Amino acid sequence: MVTFRTGVEDDYDEVNQLVQRAFLGDPGGREWDEERALFEPARSVLAVDGDQVVGHVGTYTRELTVPGGVLPAGFVTVVAVAGTHRRRGLASAMLTRQLGDIRDRGEALAVLWASEGGIYGRYGYGMASRRLKFDIDRREARIDGSRFDKSRLDGLRLQAGPAARHRDEITEVYEGERPIRPGFAGRDARWWDYRLADQAWHRGGAGPLQAVVCRDGDTALGYALYRLRSSWDDSGPNGEVGVMEAVASTPAAYLTLWDFLLNVDLTRRVGMWLGAVDEPLQYLANDPRRLGMGLGDGLWARLLDVPAALSGRRYAAEVDVVLEVVDELLPSSGGVFRLRGGPDHATCEPTAAEPHLRLDTATLAAVYLGGNSLGSLAAAGRVDELHPGAVATTAPAFTWTRAPHGLEIF
Structure with missing residues (x-):
């Protein structure tokens, strides 16, 4: 039976072997000192079958620059499931648990590089930058x-x-x-x-x-x-x-x-x-x-605390909008929020007001770093305009002076 647990320091070698096999690599003849130093076992979720590690998702503790600010974020890494244990829901269980852990640590968002782009949208991630x-x-x-x-x-x-x-x-x-x-x-x-x-x-x-x-x-x-x-x-x-x-x-x-x-x-x-x-x-x-x-594609992002994430960045134009954010995987992270902000200020808080726009968390993540146009996503049917003109008045605010740039793979 497969069980899940938090990692410990001694797990590194077996996790590394699992990841190398999953990514078609060869760990032989290599030194791993620099990678080992980055390993955060307390932020790893392992799937274990007997005494064998058959799945892993990891998180790095780092800061991420967002438009007009810097926020702590969970940097998701080394996601792997053994070929012998695919199609059993291990990845889904680990990634969902990981998102809860990141949110519980007070990090408003998670980011990752996707090995396969079709996977992470199911977990609320949106493509937040391009390269x-x-x-x-x-x-x-x-x-x-x-x-x-x-x-x-x-x-x-x-x-x-x-x-x-x-x-x-x-x-x-x-x-x-x-x-x-x-x-x-x-x-x-x-x-x-x-x-x-x-x-x-x-x-x-x-x-x-x-x-x-x-x-x-x-x-x-x-x-x-x-x-x-x-x-x-x-x-x-x-x-x-x-x-x-x-x-x-x-x-x-x-x-x-x-x-x-x-x-x-x-x-x-x-x-x-x-x-x-x-x-x-x-x-x-x-x-x-x-x-x-x-x-x-570049960085993929996932918002976990919408008020903290939206108030933690700044906006290229003045904005006052009510957003209904739908989060099917983690419903408690969704809700209706009033965002007020501009180039030097921002607040976001839950509200009982009628929403102007409805979008899911992956769509909000896609515009969060300023790398995608809210108008383009609306044209793709991913934003519901509940108040006429709300897209046109909100879209400019989510742009920024420079495009987001994921400078490194992690």
Whole structure:
């Protein structure tokens, strides 16, 4: 008989073996120190058959930047069920229990990366951000700085080398940008250890993890993390730059970093898998078609405490609306709420007033980070307009200055 329990520290190895099998990986010959340090057994739910772990869902304790604020959130991870125990409701039982645990800890929402996008909508998750993939032929693409004030580049300099050597500067830039970019996550020392880990198996056939830092004097203004892959064909060098992340606090630093990445000797392609949907590179390139852009899903979110989540963010325009939120999985998390907010204030509380809009929790999560249009979701039939004009007056409020950006897989 399968039973469920909370994890303990000694579960890590068996959980890791389960997850590697479920995701078609091979744990042999690897060191797992950085991953082990992230394991939070008290936030794991395990399915156990006899003495065998046959299912697992985990949660990381981190902060998430939302429009105009930073909130504690449950970062859902390593969801796996053994192939021998599929179709028995194990995942449903674990994920439902996990959502209750996250809510009980006072975290207003959960976020995750979906291995299969069709799964998590059943549990109230909505696709809250998107990502752009870039596959750039650098022989055809270049930075067009003709409309850029060149004086803003004066004094900027670059320094490149092993990523670990630049950890302090990278952390400084990231922490400066994190509070203002929806989708960015808190990174303590353990998470920086994980992000900058450079074991051979992390590399996927590419070289060591590198960083390039852009400075103005002693001040770091931006950085990029990347790997180089050497390749040659009959026509000569055919190397690749694989960009993991590029973060900058000024447009000049961003332009300088990308000008470097697009001009690495002996390379012909530049790729980035987790670009922002509003990546400024699109507007700096001489020909956007040469960037080889492809759209994919990013962070999925799930609201668990609607008043706390909606009052914890800010709104691009003044809004005063009554929302009926339907939560079929966790009915106590739904209800009717009055939201009043703007660029510098927000309150949300239960109300007995008649609702203006009705939507389910997955739809509310989809607009929560500002990555999707309430109007588009209404056009898809996912928002019921109970008061004429409510969509048009509410939709602008849920936008934001920058699109949400899920910068890392967790």
